[in-house]
Amino acid sequence: MIDIKLLRENPDLFYDSCKARGFDTKILDQFFQLDEKWREKLKTVNHLKHEKNTLSLEVSESVKAGRDPSDIKEKVREINTQIGTIESEQKDIDESRTKIVRLIPNLLDSEVPHCMTEDEAVLVKTWGKARVFQDDLDYFNKASNGMDYQLLDNRPASHVDLMQDLGLVDLERAAKTSGARFYYMKNRLVKLELALVNYAIDFLSERGFEVVEPPFMLNYKAMEGATDVETFKDTLYKIEGEDLYLISTAEHPLAAFFQDEILEESALPIRLAGMSPCFRKEAGSHGKDTKGIFRVHQFTKIEQFIYCRPEDSWDFFSELVKNSEDMFRNLDLPYRVVNICSGDLGNLAARKFDIEAWFPSQGKFREVVSASNDTDYQARSLNVRYRTKGGSKFVHTLNSTAVATTRTLVAIMENYQLKNEKGFQVPKVLVPYTGFETITL
C-alpha cells in the first residue's frame, strides 16, 4: 500500500508514476474526491463526540449534586443517533477509499525503463556460453546483444519428449486425476529436484539466510497484506469454507511473518530463505506453455526474502540478484538479466530484474528468476516497522527466486542434453546431491 499522506502532499509523484506504468490515473482523482468527503465527515463526527463526552460528564456531576440528569441524557441520545448516521456514511466512504488506495501501485524507481511489454525489457547483462540452433541465431544475437554461443546442428528435444521417453513424468494420468498443468514426477527427476532444493538451501545458508518452511496457506488478512488484487484474481486457490488461501510463493508467508510487529534496528537486515510448494491458477495464460512442466499449477520454489532499512534496500536488491546469478552460474546455465518495463512491473515492485535462462529447444530466453524491491509498499500493507531514534518506520522488503524447481529442471534438460544418446547430464554442482551424473534410458 502506498503512503496516503505522501499522496496528499505530492500528488504529482503518483500521477507520473501511474502514467509510466500505463495505469489509469482516474483512481487518483477518485481518491482525492473520497478523501475530501471522508475528512469532512470525520470533522463532524469528532465534533459531535466531543459534545457527547462533555455531556456525559455532566450527567455524572448532576447525579453527584443530586439533580435530575434526564434532559441531558435525552440530548446525548439525540447526538448518538446523529453520530450513528454520519459514522456509517463515513465508514462507507472509508471502505471505498481503502479499496482504491490498495489499487494504487508503488512509486517507480528512477532506473526503471519506461516501456510497456515483456519484450521491451532492457538488457542488463548476459552470462555463459549458450547452445544455439541455426534457425534461432538471429533472435539469439538480438536478445543477448551478441553473447557467446556454440552452434547446434539439430534442435535439442523438447523437455516434454525427453521426460516421457525417459519415464520421468506422467502427464496423461495427472490430467485424468487433476487436470491440465499437473504432473506426476517420477524416478531420477524427483531426485534431481531434491538435489536442486538441497543445493539451493545449502547455498543460501552459507550466505547468511535463515532457512524457513512456512505455512502453505495464509488467511485473507495476511495474504491481502502480502500481495495485490491481481494475484488474488488470477493466481490464488481458495480453500472452500475456510479463511485460507494456498500460497503462490513463499514470499507471501515470509512477508507476513512479522505482520503488525516492530523490529529492532539492530536485527536488520533479516535474510530468509523460504522453501515451499507454490500453487498457481495460471488464469489468463491459456494456450501458453501448455505442455510439460514449464508452466504448471504446482511447483517447489526456494525464495530469498530480505527485510532491511530503507537506505539499504538497493544494496540488498543487488545482493539478491547476485545470489540468484551465482546459483545459475554454478549450475552452468547461460542467462541474461533484464530490467523489467514500468508497464510490466506489477503493483508492488519499485523495480524488478528478471533472470532469463536460455532454452535451446524453445530457442528463447525465458524467466527463471524474478527479483523485486517492494520498498515500503508491502511493509506498509502488512504493518511491519522497525524502531529508530526518531520513532518507528516501515522496513523495506525485497524478494527474489533462488530456484523454482520445474523451470530450472526444464532448463537443465534442454541445456545438458547428450549428443549420442537420449538423455542429459546432471550439472556438476548437483552430482554430490544426486549421486548420479546422467539421466538416460
Added chain:
RNA sequence: GCGGGGAUGGCCCAGUGGUACGGCGGCAGCCUGCUAAGCUGUUUCUCUUAUGAGAGCGAGGGUUCGAGUCCCUCUCCCCGCGCCA
C-alpha cells in the same frame, strides 16, 4: 473435540460502570571530573494545527448518558483430558 485459565501502549503489569495505574525500555532535557545513578518531561494512531479534538484495553456486536469493566458471538495463546501421522 471437552474442561479450566488468559489476551491492556515497544515490553511487563494494575484496574468495585465515571479522565487507562504503575514499572521497565526508548527519546529529550537537567545534574554531577567521566561513566553509572538520580531528577524532570515525553512515548500509539487519525484529523486539524497557534491551539485542540477524536480514537485506541484480542476481533465484532449489544446494554447504558457513559463499557477495559456487564451481556452475546468469534479468533488466538497457555494448562489438563481425549483423538491422531
